[in-house]
Amino acid sequence: MTTQTLTPYQARLRQSYRNLTLWTLQGWLSMFFLAAGWAKATEPLPTLIQLMSWPALVPGEMVQGLGMAEMVLALLVLAPLISWKWGRPLLVTAAAGLLTLETVMLGVHLVGGDVVPALTNAALIAITAPVLWFRAREAR
Numbered sequence: 001m002t003t004q005t006l007t008p009y010q011a012r013l014r015q016s017y018r019n020l021t022l023w024t025l026q027g028w029l030s031m032f033f034l035a036a037g038w039a040k041a042t043e044p045l046p047t048l049i050q051l052m053s054w055p056a057l058v059p060g061e062m063v064q065g066l067g068m069a070e071m072v073l074a075l076l077v078l079a080p081l082i083s084w085k086w087g088r089p090l091l092v093t094a095a096a097g098l099l100t101l102e103t104v105m106l107g108v109h110l111v112g113g114d115v116v117p118a119l120t121n122a123a124l125i126a127i128t129a130p131v132l133w134f135r136a137r138e139a140r
Contacts, residue, residue, distance in 0.1 A: 088135065
């Protein structure tokens with residue numbers, strides 16, 4: 001097995017590409033969860049029940065609260081835009097919260113037989129996990 005030593009230029013270029021990729025994923029996460037949270041917080045419960053089966057099983061206030069939590073976490077994913085020093089720990093915390101939420105909801109959707117939302121949660125996990133992994137490593 002051989003190891004490759006990168007020149008300083010190659011290392012900076014690789015870091016730039018990784019940073020651009022992570023910011024793109026963070027933007028997608030934020031847009032998705034702002035929209036999903038807004039829908040859960042503002043849409044009537046019968047409409048949400050038509051889209052997913054789980055809102056019928058919990059109180060309406062819980063669905064709205066979950067929507068508000070999703071919107072807060074979505075905004076915190078973009079916190080480093082305001083302050084890198086203070087925003088990065090908020091980003092890591094928000095990404096961990098979103099990953100936990102996505103994992104729980106993947107199970108809920110699978111148990112409820114909601115295939116499309118389950119696949120959506122699996123895709124969201126695939127986006128959130130690298131953001132959490134790489135941004136948490138940067139924070140050290």
